[in-house]
Amino acid sequence: MQCPHFDAHECRSCTLMGQGYAAQLADKQRHAGDLLAAHEGLRWDRPFPSQESGFRNKAKMVVGGTVEHPTLGILDAGGRGVDLQDCGLYPADLQAVFPVLAAFVTRAALTPYDVTTRRGELKNVLVTQSPDRELMVRFVLRSQEPVSRLRKHLPSLLDALPQARVVSANILPEHKAALEGDQEILLTEADTLTMRVNGIEMHLRQQSFFQTNTEVAAALYRQGREWVDEAAPSSVWDLYCGVGGFALHCAAPGREVVGIESSREAIVSAERSAAQAGFDDVTFRAGDATAFALAAERVPDLVIVNPPRRGIGAELAGWLESSTVQQVVYSSCNAESLARDLAAMPSLRPVRGRVLDMFPQTSHYEVMVLLERA
Known part of the structure; x- marks a missing residue:
C-alpha cells in the first residue's frame, strides 16, 4: 500500500x-x-x-478548516486541518460517506473547532460502518448550541445517507486531546448499530467499543x-x-x-x-x-x-x-x-x-x- x-x-x-x-x-x-x-x-x-487497505470499519475524523470548506482528517502541528477523506485505510463505500458529511457540516453551519483560539463548535466526526454497510454517525461538539441545527437538517442528511441508522451529538466541552465526552444526545429513533459477525448479531451503542x-x-x-x-x-x-x-x-x-x-x-x-x-x-x-x-x-x-x-x-x-x-x-x-x-x-x-x-x-x-x- x-x-x-x-x-x-x-x-x-x-x-x-x-x-x-x-x-x-x-x-x-x-x-x-x-x-x-x-x-x-x-x-x-x-x-x-x-x-x-480498506479494512477499517471506523473513522475518527478531526474537523478543521472553515464552515464553507471543512476538512475531515487530522490536524497538523500548527492546528490546521489535513483532509484525509481519501485515506486508503477505509473501504470505498465508507470513503464515499465523507463528502456527504462535509457538505452537511456546511449546510448545518457547524463551525469547526479551532484548537489555537479555542473557538468553534464541531470537534470530531466519528463514523462506524457495520458489516451490512449501515452507519453510526456521531458529531462531537463543544456545547449543545448547534444541536437544534443538527435536528433541523437531519432529514437532509438521512436522505443523502439512507444507510445512516444511528446519528447522535456527543458533547465534549473541555479543551483536551479526547475524541468524545460523556454526554450523548441521540437524534434518531434507532440507538444501536448491528454488527453481524460470524452469524451473531452484536448491538453497538454510541460509546461502546468494537474492534476496528x-x-x-x-x-x-x-x-x-x-x-x-x-x-x-x-x-x-x-x-x-x-x-x-x-x-x-x-x-x-x-x-x-x-x-x-x-x-x-x-x-x-x-x-x-x-x-x-x-x-x-x-x-x-x-x-x-x-x-x-x-x-x-x-x-x-x-x-x-x-x-x-x-x-x-x-x-x-x-x-x-x-x-x-x-x-x-x-x-x-x-x-x-x-x-x-x-x-x-x-x-x-x-x-x-x-x-x-x-x-x-x-x-x-x-x-x-x-x-x-x-
Missing part, C-alpha cells in the same frame, strides 16, 4: 507504510515469538492476515470459540468483555458464561444481543474485572481476558495464578504487557498462540494465547 499523504509527510500515522505486507506480518510474528520465547511448549498457529477491523475481529472470536470448545468448560468468565464478543461466541447449551465490563454502555449492548439470540446462560454485569474476580464466591473452569494495552495487571494475574482456573484465553493488543502478565502466572503455561493482524501498516497487532494449568 502507498499513500500520498504519507509521502507528503502530511500524515505519518501508518509507520510501516511502503513496507511489503508479507514482511510486516512476519515481523509481527517474530516480535511476539521473541517476547514469549521463554515459554517452552508454546506452539504458534499461522498468523491471520488482514487486507492491506471487522474481518480480523471475526477471526479473533472464532479462534477464541475454538479453544473454548476444545476445553469444554461448564463455566466461563469473559473479563473486559466489551459488547460481549467472546462471551456471545462461546455460548453453548449447559455452559454458564458471565461477561464483565466497566462500560455500562457496552453492557447494555451485550445484554440486548444475548436476549435477542436467546442465550439464557449468558449474563453480563457492569464492573471492574479485578474487583469482580476477587469478590467472587465461585471460580469458573475457564477465564477469557481481553484487557486494554496495559494488560490485566499484577492483582488479577496473582488471583489467576492462585485460583483453580484450569484454562485462560488471553487476547492482547500489546504483547509486551502480555509477556509481563504471563511471567506473573507461572502455573498457567502458554500452549497455543496466534498473531492476528488487526492493524496493518502499523507495528500494532493482536495476539492470543491459550494457557493451561501445569
Whole structure:
C-alpha cells in the first residue's frame, strides 16, 4: 500500500507504510515469538492476515478548516486541518460517506473547532460502518448550541445517507486531546448499530467499543470459540468483555458464561444481543474485572481476558495464578504487557498462540494465547 499523504509527510500515522505486507506480518510474528520465547511448549498457529487497505470499519475524523470548506482528517502541528477523506485505510463505500458529511457540516453551519483560539463548535466526526454497510454517525461538539441545527437538517442528511441508522451529538466541552465526552444526545429513533459477525448479531451503542477491523475481529472470536470448545468448560468468565464478543461466541447449551465490563454502555449492548439470540446462560454485569474476580464466591473452569494495552495487571494475574482456573484465553493488543502478565502466572503455561493482524501498516497487532494449568 502507498499513500500520498504519507509521502507528503502530511500524515505519518501508518509507520510501516511502503513496507511489503508479507514482511510486516512476519515481523509481527517474530516480535511476539521473541517476547514469549521463554515459554517452552508454546506452539504458534499461522498468523491471520488482514487486507492491506480498506479494512477499517471506523473513522475518527478531526474537523478543521472553515464552515464553507471543512476538512475531515487530522490536524497538523500548527492546528490546521489535513483532509484525509481519501485515506486508503477505509473501504470505498465508507470513503464515499465523507463528502456527504462535509457538505452537511456546511449546510448545518457547524463551525469547526479551532484548537489555537479555542473557538468553534464541531470537534470530531466519528463514523462506524457495520458489516451490512449501515452507519453510526456521531458529531462531537463543544456545547449543545448547534444541536437544534443538527435536528433541523437531519432529514437532509438521512436522505443523502439512507444507510445512516444511528446519528447522535456527543458533547465534549473541555479543551483536551479526547475524541468524545460523556454526554450523548441521540437524534434518531434507532440507538444501536448491528454488527453481524460470524452469524451473531452484536448491538453497538454510541460509546461502546468494537474492534476496528471487522474481518480480523471475526477471526479473533472464532479462534477464541475454538479453544473454548476444545476445553469444554461448564463455566466461563469473559473479563473486559466489551459488547460481549467472546462471551456471545462461546455460548453453548449447559455452559454458564458471565461477561464483565466497566462500560455500562457496552453492557447494555451485550445484554440486548444475548436476549435477542436467546442465550439464557449468558449474563453480563457492569464492573471492574479485578474487583469482580476477587469478590467472587465461585471460580469458573475457564477465564477469557481481553484487557486494554496495559494488560490485566499484577492483582488479577496473582488471583489467576492462585485460583483453580484450569484454562485462560488471553487476547492482547500489546504483547509486551502480555509477556509481563504471563511471567506473573507461572502455573498457567502458554500452549497455543496466534498473531492476528488487526492493524496493518502499523507495528500494532493482536495476539492470543491459550494457557493451561501445569
